[in-house]
Amino acid sequence: EPEVTQTPSHQVTQMGQEVILRCVPISNHLYFYWYRQILGQKVEFLVSFYNNEISEKSEIFDDQFSVERPDGSNFTLKIRSTKLEDSAMYFCASSDSGGTAHEQFFGPGTRLTVL
Amino acid sequence: AQSVTQLDSQVPVFEEAPVELRCNYSSSVSVYLFWYVQYPNQGLQLLLKYLSGSTLVKGINGFEAEFNKSQTSFHLRKPSVHISDTAEYFCAVSDPGGATNKLIFGTGTLLAVQP
Numbered sequence: 307e308p309e310v311t312q313t314p315s316h317q318v319t320q321m322g323q324e325v326i327l328r329c330v331p332i333s334n335h336l337y338f339y340w341y342r343q344i345l346g347q348k349v350e351f352l353v354s355f356y357n358n359e360i361s362e363k364s365e366i367f368d369d370q371f372s373v374e375r376p377d378g379s380n381f382t383l384k385i386r387s388t389k390l391e392d393s394a395m396y397f398c399a400s401s402d403s404g405g406t407a408h409e410q411f412f413g414p415g416t417r418l419t420v421l
Numbered sequence: 422a423q424s425v426t427q428l429d430s431q432v433p434v435f436e437e438a439p440v441e442l443r444c445n446y447s448s449s450v451s452v453y454l455f456w457y458v459q460y461p462n463q464g465l466q467l468l469l470k471y472l473s474g475s476t477l478v479k480g481i482n483g484f485e486a487e488f489n490k491s492q493t494s495f496h497l498r499k500p501s502v503h504i505s506d507t508a509e510y511f512c513a514v515s516d517p518g519g520a521t522n523k524l525i526f527g528t529g530t531l532l533a534v535q536p
Contacts, residue, residue: 346424349511349526362521397465398533412465
């Protein structure tokens, strides 16, 4: 069964460093998303991406964040200068349609720890 | 704007007992409703969704949920749980008229099934 994969499973970094979180969406999907969950808080939408551009982004997704689909398989989230409050579990998701009725398939997440 | 409340952070239950996980939402427009499950070290998996029509929705693994518009609730139920149902359960909504199908999640409920 096709699945979304994410690497690494756990990333530890120093404050101010750049991190890149990687995701491989399901191969025939066209819509991609990043969510995050700070420990004990809600899963929060960060950004959606379609046709090589951002479709929608939340207030959290400021200039420190960027997304990219560098090739036909990977979808990345970059945080340029990490802050302590960026520590969270980051989930990637993909779907075959942008319509709200279509299921989003999630990866297992990357736990980011900023020291 | 939509929001989702899951009042129970953890629900302990004995094996073969019934369980109900509560979800309430707030929205000024009609919404689509979802329940996702996250097993340890895995991604979020869709259990069931309500889009329209019958208010009782059946999902995978014997779960069902009932949409109650007047109470703005979408509680998840299972008549008899198994040890393998131990997981984190997330309620989510999306806006059918939204630009993208971003999901808005609750904080999750940990279902802990004891033998």
